[in-house]
Amino acid sequence: MNKQPHPVSIFAEGLSKRFNSEWIFRNFSYEFKSGNIYAVTGPNGSGKSTLLSVLWGQVPQTAGTLDYQLDRTSIAADEIFRHVAIAAPYMELIEDLTLMECLQFHFKLKKVRNNLTYQEILDKLYLTGNRDKFIRNFSSGMKQRVKLGLAMFTDAPVVFLDEPGSHLDQAAFQWYRSQLASLPTDTIIFIGSNDQAEYENANEIIDLRAYKK
Numbered sequence: 001m002n003k004q005p006h007p008v009s010i011f012a013e014g015l016s017k018r019f020n021s022e023w024i025f026r027n028f029s030y031e032f033k034s035g036n037i038y039a040v041t042g043p044n045g046s047g048k049s050t051l052l053s054v055l056w057g058q059v060p061q062t063a064g065t066l067d068y069q070l071d072r073t074s075i076a077a078d079e080i081f082r083h084v085a086i087a088a089p090y091m092e093l094i095e096d097l098t099l100m101e102c103l104q105f106h107f108k109l110k111k112v113r114n115n116l117t118y119q120e121i122l123d124k125l126y127l128t129g130n131r132d133k134f135i136r137n138f139s140s141g142m143k144q145r146v147k148l149g150l151a152m153f154t155d156a157p158v159v160f161l162d163e164p165g166s167h168l169d170q171a172a173f174q175w176y177r178s179q180l181a182s183l184p185t186d187t188i189i190f191i192g193s194n195d196q197a198e199y200e201n202a203n204e205i206i207d208l209r210a211y212k213k
Contacts, residue, residue: 007034007186008075008083008157010055014064017050024050025211028064034157034186039199041192042208048192049088049162051208055190056084056160085110087151088162088192093143095136099127102135102146111155113184125149126175140167145175152179159183162192173197 010032017024024047032038040048053059055066057080068075068083075083093102103118112121122128125145135143144167151159161180165173181201183189191199199205 007071008188009033009069009072010158010188011067011069012055012064013067015051015054015061015066016063017047017054017059018062023212025208026213028211030206032188032190034188036203037189037191037199037201039191039193039202039205040208041194041199041205043194046208046212048194048208049090052088052160052162052190052192056086056158057081083156084158084160085151085154085156086160086162087147087164088160089144089147089166090162091147093135093146095134098132098134099138099146100131103150106150106154113153113155116153121149121153124153124179141169141172144168145172148176148179152183157186158188158190160190160192163198164191164193165195165198 012028012030012032015028016026028051040051042048050059054061057066057077066077068080070083094105097105099122100118103121107118116124119128122131127142127145130138130142135146138146148161148164151161164176164180168176180189191202193199
């Protein structure tokens with residue numbers, strides 16, 4: 001497997017998030033290192049997606065600090081997006097694009113992993129025959145496969161997968177597991193899920209119920 005030339009580390013110190021008067025999580029401190037898979041678990045509504053959104057820099061924390069470091073040098077907050085790839089059920093694809101247009105749009109903004117060609121990506125998605133089909137006409141399972149593919153085929157040292165098994169049938173779920181296993185060994189991978197089958201190879205499990213007080 002190809003290794004990232006510059007591993008990234010992530011340091012969370014006392015991260016807390018509140019919406020109105022409700023604390024979603026409090027005093028979350030953790031050091032995330034290259035080469036590990038981190039499962040963020042907890043019941044529905046426990047704040048898994050919120051924590052992930054804070055960690056990838058989309059949602060600001062109420063308190064605490066988040067420090068991304070590249071070769072031990074801090075990355076500016078507005079540059080974090082360059083180092084992450086994300087797949088989440090609430091992040092919608094542009095439905096007026098065809099699959100090929102969707103790939104072209106995404107990879108104009110992000111670098112493709114391993115110099116994959118568009119044809120190779122289509123083949124890896126098992127969607128070659130749907131290249132000119134509009135995303136709006138895809139099934140929910142096909143859309144989820146595209147989301148996962150866009151994240152895992154992006155050349156990023158940090159990959160976030162929130163509820164990755166959503167809408168996947170058994171064959172597509174096995175596809176997800178094989179693509180996950182093929183990511184470079186020094187990638188930081190976050191998996192937000194309460195389904196153990198989605199994160200069975202996780203190195204560390206973070207139960208958000210421990211950060212509610």
